[in-house]
Amino acid sequence: MRLLLTSGGVTNPSIHDALVDLLGKPIADSSALCIPTAQWGHPMCGPVSARGFVSGTPPWGGMTAMQWKSLGVLELTALPTIGAERWVSWVREADVLLVDGGDATYLCHWMRESGLADLLPSLPETVWVGVSAGSMVMTPRIGADFVEWQSAPDDDTLGIVDFSIFPHLDVFPENTLAKAERWAADMAGPAYAIDDQTAIKVTTSAVEVVSEGHWKLFP
Numbered sequence: 311m312r313l314l315l316t317s318g319g320v321t322n323p324s325i326h327d328a329l330v331d332l333l334g335k336p337i338a339d340s341s342a343l344c345i346p347t348a349q350w351g352h353p354m355c356g357p358v359s360a361r362g363f364v365s366g367t368p369p370w371g372g373m374t375a376m377q378w379k380s381l382g383v384l385e386l387t388a389l390p391t392i393g394a395e396r397w398v399s400w401v402r403e404a405d406v407l408l409v410d411g412g413d414a415t416y417l418c419h420w421m422r423e424s425g426l427a428d429l430l431p432s433l434p435e436t437v438w439v440g441v442s443a444g445s446m447v448m449t450p451r452i453g454a455d456f457v458e459w460q461s462a463p464d465d466d467t468l469g470i471v472d473f474s475i476f477p478h479l480d481v482f483p484e485n486t487l488a489k490a491e492r493w494a495a496d497m498a499g500p501a502y503a504i505d506d507q508t509a510i511k512v513t514t515s516a517v518e519v520v521s522e523g524h525w526k527l528f529p
Contacts, residue, residue: 329406345444346364347385351416355411363410410441411477413456475510476490509521
C-alpha cells in the first residue's frame with residue numbers, strides 16, 4: 311500500500327499535499343473509509359471520541375471533516391460476522407483508508423481477525439492514512455509503554471514497515487524527547503519520534519519525512 315503515517319492526522323498543508331500526491335487526484339474526487347476500531351482498545355477513548363472521529367467533530371475528526379467524494383465507516387470488529395463477500399468490495403473500491411488512533415495492539419488484533427491484514431498486499435493503489443496507533447500498527451513493535459489493551463500478548467504489530475514510531479512528541483507531557491530516546495533504545499531497528507505536525511510518507515521506492523514541526527530519527 312501507499313502509507314501516510316501521522317501522529318495527529320492531516321494537520322498542515324505539507325501533509326495535505328503529501329496525501330494528494332499519494333492519491334494521485336484531489337480529495338474531492340476520492341472515496342474514503344474511516345476505521346475507528348483502535349479507539350475501543352484504549353482506556354482514554356470511548357463513545358464520544360469514536361463518534362467525534364467518525365462524524366468529523368473537532369478535536370477528533372480532522373480527516374473525516376475533509377471534503378471527500380464519499381466517506382464511510384469500516385468497523386473491523388463487525389467484519390468477521392458479516393462475511394468477506396460483503397466487506398472486501400467496500401475496501402477495494404475505496405481510494406483511502408483513514409485509520410484512527412487508540413491502541414495499536416488492539417487494532418492489530420482486529421486487522422488479523424477480520425482478514426483486513428491479509429487483504430492489504432492486494433491493494434497497491436490504496437492509500438493508508440494512520441493517526442497515532444493507526445500508524446504504529448504498521449510497524450514491527452510499538453514498545454511496552456504504548457500497550458494499553460489489557461489482553462495484548464505483547465507489543466508486536468504488523469511489521470509492514472521496518473521502523474517504529476513514537477507519536478505525539480512534546481504534545482503530551484510524558485512524550486518527551488528523553489523518553490523517546492529510552493524507548494528507541496529498546497527497539498530492534500530504526501525508530502522515528504514525530505510530533506503532530508509530522509508524517510512519514512512510504513511508497514515502494516522511498517520513505518520520506520514530511521514535517522512542519524519537529525522529529526528525530528534514531529538509527
